[in-house]
Structures are given as structure tokens and as C-alpha cells.
Amino acid sequence: MVSAEDVITQTANCLCKANIFTTNVPKSKLPLKGWACHCESCRHVTGALCTLVTSWPEKRASVDVSGLKAYSFSSRYDLLFCSICSTPIFFANKQETDKELGLLTGTLRNTPGDVVKITNHIFVGDTQDGGASMWLRKPNADGTEAKRYRERAETDKGESAEAVLSDWPPHNSLTGSEAKKEGPVPIWCKCKGVSLVWQPGSYNGIKDDELPWFVDPATHKALAGFCACESCRLFGGVDVWNWGFAELKDIRFANKQPGFPASSDALRALVDAKDPSIGTLTYFASSSDAQRYFCSNCSASVFYASDDRTFMVDVALGVLGASDGARAEGYFSWAYGGAISHLEENSGYWRYDLFDRVAKEGERWRIDRNYPKNWRRLAREKAAEKA
Structure with a gap:
């Protein structure tokens, strides 16, 4: 049994505050593990240079998303957003409906402490120039580097030079300053x-x-x-x-x-x-x-x-x-x-x-x-x- 002293309340909301989601998270589960996606689709569905996503730490069946509008992001996922102010809040797997909701971390309210840890960057190859991964290489409080993958980390075979990107792209491939x-x-x-x-x-x-x-x-x-x-x-x-x-x-x-x-x-x-x-x-x-x-x-x-x-x-x-x-x-x-x-x-x-x-x-x-x-x-x- 987790005591009240051992949990922290996490709240996510949209810009206009029409949609607010709150849950309690054991402190032992923090920071929440997250990832950055740099694919073309994520960039053009948010307007950001990448999405930062973690799993919302609550059973999906307990989350009332009826106030959000669904956009069919892909054959596997819906993006759930506020139709009033635009804030995208969740990615929902529409094939495996028992899967946790993916939360866009920018919707989390500011709190003290170490809240999110970015473990990897996926689809960095879509950016051509590295995109935002260049300033998110060491985004974590513990100093760890988030690995950068050309495509999806879990489908890359091993960790070959082709799969894991280090000093990429080379300087001579960029337009420059x-x-x-x-x-x-x-x-x-x-x-x-x-x-x-x-x-x-x-x-x-x-x-x-x-x-x-x-x-x-x-x-x-x-x-x-x-x-x-x-x-x-x-x-x-x-x-x-x-x-x-x-x-x-x-x-x-x-x-x-x-x-x-x-x-x-x-x-x-x-x-x-x-x-x-x-x-x-x-x-x-x-x-x-x-x-x-x-x-x-x-x-x-x-x-x-x-x-x-x-x-x-x-x-x-x-x-x-x-x-x-x-x-x-x-x-x-x-x-x-x-x-x-x-x-x-x-x-x-x-x-x-x-x-x-x-x-x-x-x-x-x-x-x-x-x-x-x-x-x-x-x-x-x-x-x-x-x-």
C-alpha cells in the first residue's frame, strides 16, 4: 500500500483549461520515461520540431477523453486534442484499446523535481538535419544522453552505426549559418x-x-x-x-x-x-x-x-x-x-x-x-x- 507521502499528483491540461486530467503517481515511478519523435507526421500535426511523449500513468479505461476531438493520425493511432485551443494531449492506440494513453509531455503542469526522462529519439532521419535532437542530446537531470535512432528504436537491428546516430548529420551536409x-x-x-x-x-x-x-x-x-x-x-x-x-x-x-x-x-x-x-x-x-x-x-x-x-x-x-x-x-x-x-x-x-x-x-x-x-x-x- 502506497502512503499519501509517497505519491505526487500529476496534472495535464490544455491551454484553455477546458480539459484537465489528474492522477497520482508513486514517487518511485518518477521520472516518467519518455521519448522524442521527430517524424514528419509528428512535426506537421503539432507544429513543433518533435513530439515528447510519455505514458499517462493511469488505466486507459479510467480516463474520460470525451471532451477531446479525435484525429486519425495513422492506421494505429488517434491524436486526441482540444478543439477549442488546439492542445494535443494524448495519442490513443486504436488497435489495442487496453494500451496506456501516450501523453504529450508539454501538457504536464510545471512542478518541482525530476518529472520526465527522455530515453531516446526516434525517426531523426526524417528531419534531414537532425532537427531538435541537436539540443536535446542530453536532456535529463542525471546527465544521461538520449540515443538517437534514424528510424524506430525497437525495430532497428542491434545498435549499428546505421541505426544509432552519433555525430550526424556531418557539417558539410548542412546549409550552415x-x-x-x-x-x-x-x-x-x-x-x-x-x-x-x-x-x-x-x-x-x-x-x-x-x-x-x-x-x-x-x-x-x-x-x-x-x-x-x-x-x-x-x-x-x-x-x-x-x-x-x-x-x-x-x-x-x-x-x-x-x-x-x-x-x-x-x-x-x-x-x-x-x-x-x-x-x-x-x-x-x-x-x-x-x-x-x-x-x-x-x-x-x-x-x-x-x-x-x-x-x-x-x-x-x-x-x-x-x-x-x-x-x-x-x-x-x-x-x-x-x-x-x-x-x-x-x-x-x-x-x-x-x-x-x-x-x-x-x-x-x-x-x-x-x-x-x-x-x-x-x-x-x-x-x-x-x-
């Missing part, structure tokens, strides 16, 4: 209900002080970064969230139909009017001046828009189909090892230390690949020196 790609980038959710194209703008001839704030003056790439806020984490159900930035004037419908909105005000109006051109794109107002756009059919996070910068959106990097890989280094200037937005929200909780490890691994990646610090990081460090 300075080279820039010019071609269009598809934006699509898993079900293809949202299908757009981003053609990065040309800033040739524009003075540095006239560039949009998120454009690198040297490479003219857009900024890509890390966010640790609760809203972003719950929006896509993933602990480590990554955004890239784009001007709305550079986004169009994939079918070349004219009329994609050039401002966030116009985008919101088009969705509110239920214009069929917008497909399955909808939004949740996470605050009075912010809209989080997602696919109403499969849950994929797509955009974040704010009323104080109507000319642009934050783009969920997982829904991009860049030719050079999941991180799209040819289009984005990454602040590897730099500041993580809203880190302070996690102070005193387990994710604060997770983000510290993410930053350190990002810095290790940057140095090993001989990438320079990006301009935003250099500006912040210079300002800190003067303070």
Missing part, C-alpha cells in the same frame, strides 16, 4: 487542410536600420528562436517550442489563389467570416490582443499573431517543408545557445533545468559546427555588458 536559400517554403498541416507557401522577402538594397527587427542584417535570414512560455508549450503540447518569423505579405495560398491577408487584422477577419479560402485554419485568442492559429481538423499549430505587430506572424517551424531540413537553416538565423524567451516562468520547476540543458547543448552544437553567434545574441550580450 551564412548560406541562404532563396526558394519558396511550403507550410502545411498533417491533414493538408492548411496549405500555404512562404516566399522569404528580398531585402537587398535596404538599409540595416530599415529592415524588419527579425531580419539578420548580414544574411537577411529571418530569426528563429526558443520559447519557454506556458502558452506556447500548451498550444502545441511540446515542452520546447520553436518559432520563426515572417511577414504576412510573403505568404500566399499554395494553390496560387490570390488574396491571402497581408495583415493579422485581415487574417482574423477572414477566419471569422469562415471564408472557404482559408481551409481548416482557425484560431484561439490566448489573450485580448493575440491569436494562435491552428488546424481545426488535425490540431497543428500554425501561426501566432499579435495586434501590436500586424504585418507579421510567428510561424510554427514544424509545419514548414523546407528543402534543407526541419530547422530550415537556409532560411533562418538561429540563436543557438542564446537566451530563451520567457524562461523565468519556469523558475523553481523541472523545466527550468531542462531549458538550461537545451541552451548548453545548443551552444555545444554551435561551437562544434563553427557557427558564429547570431546578431540578436551579440546585441543582447553587448547590452548586458553596458548594464
Whole structure:
């Protein structure tokens, strides 16, 4: 018999709090064992660069998921998500209905202590460039490395070089921090209900002080970064969230139909009017001046828009189909090892230390690949020196 002192309450919920799940876990079972999946389907169904998943520690029959919408993710699994705010919460095996539910760990509330341990990365080969596995190589409090598999760990024969990835991909196979790609980038959710194209703008001839704030003056790439806020984490159900930035004037419908909105005000109006051109794109107002756009059919996070910068959106990097890989280094200037937005929200909780490890691994990646610090990081460090 486990005493009350030997258990800890774990709670998972969606962004809008319409769906809350609570269970008690023996402290001896912590940290919960989890894994990271980098497959194309997971990226395009969440908008994140990977999914982090563990088993929900409660019998499936005891979990009331009637408030969640089911999307047929594959022949084996349904994804269960909140239709109001988009948060994907569970993967449910539809062939073996007695199997535990797979929980997206980003939905767990912040608590002190060591809550999740990532043991392996699967389908890293789908990313082409390693994706988020580069800064999640040593994500655990005990310092252990999460093994990276090209495909599914349990089906790889043995642990050959072909199965377990170490120093992959090689530096010369990556676009790199300075080279820039010019071609269009598809934006699509898993079900293809949202299908757009981003053609990065040309800033040739524009003075540095006239560039949009998120454009690198040297490479003219857009900024890509890390966010640790609760809203972003719950929006896509993933602990480590990554955004890239784009001007709305550079986004169009994939079918070349004219009329994609050039401002966030116009985008919101088009969705509110239920214009069929917008497909399955909808939004949740996470605050009075912010809209989080997602696919109403499969849950994929797509955009974040704010009323104080109507000319642009934050783009969920997982829904991009860049030719050079999941991180799209040819289009984005990454602040590897730099500041993580809203880190302070996690102070005193387990994710604060997770983000510290993410930053350190990002810095290790940057140095090993001989990438320079990006301009935003250099500006912040210079300002800190003067303070």
C-alpha cells in the first residue's frame, strides 16, 4: 500500500483549461520515461520540431477523453486534442484499446523535481538535419544522453552505426549559418487542410536600420528562436517550442489563389467570416490582443499573431517543408545557445533545468559546427555588458 507521502499528483491540461486530467503517481515511478519523435507526421500535426511523449500513468479505461476531438493520425493511432485551443494531449492506440494513453509531455503542469526522462529519439532521419535532437542530446537531470535512432528504436537491428546516430548529420551536409536559400517554403498541416507557401522577402538594397527587427542584417535570414512560455508549450503540447518569423505579405495560398491577408487584422477577419479560402485554419485568442492559429481538423499549430505587430506572424517551424531540413537553416538565423524567451516562468520547476540543458547543448552544437553567434545574441550580450 502506497502512503499519501509517497505519491505526487500529476496534472495535464490544455491551454484553455477546458480539459484537465489528474492522477497520482508513486514517487518511485518518477521520472516518467519518455521519448522524442521527430517524424514528419509528428512535426506537421503539432507544429513543433518533435513530439515528447510519455505514458499517462493511469488505466486507459479510467480516463474520460470525451471532451477531446479525435484525429486519425495513422492506421494505429488517434491524436486526441482540444478543439477549442488546439492542445494535443494524448495519442490513443486504436488497435489495442487496453494500451496506456501516450501523453504529450508539454501538457504536464510545471512542478518541482525530476518529472520526465527522455530515453531516446526516434525517426531523426526524417528531419534531414537532425532537427531538435541537436539540443536535446542530453536532456535529463542525471546527465544521461538520449540515443538517437534514424528510424524506430525497437525495430532497428542491434545498435549499428546505421541505426544509432552519433555525430550526424556531418557539417558539410548542412546549409550552415551564412548560406541562404532563396526558394519558396511550403507550410502545411498533417491533414493538408492548411496549405500555404512562404516566399522569404528580398531585402537587398535596404538599409540595416530599415529592415524588419527579425531580419539578420548580414544574411537577411529571418530569426528563429526558443520559447519557454506556458502558452506556447500548451498550444502545441511540446515542452520546447520553436518559432520563426515572417511577414504576412510573403505568404500566399499554395494553390496560387490570390488574396491571402497581408495583415493579422485581415487574417482574423477572414477566419471569422469562415471564408472557404482559408481551409481548416482557425484560431484561439490566448489573450485580448493575440491569436494562435491552428488546424481545426488535425490540431497543428500554425501561426501566432499579435495586434501590436500586424504585418507579421510567428510561424510554427514544424509545419514548414523546407528543402534543407526541419530547422530550415537556409532560411533562418538561429540563436543557438542564446537566451530563451520567457524562461523565468519556469523558475523553481523541472523545466527550468531542462531549458538550461537545451541552451548548453545548443551552444555545444554551435561551437562544434563553427557557427558564429547570431546578431540578436551579440546585441543582447553587448547590452548586458553596458548594464
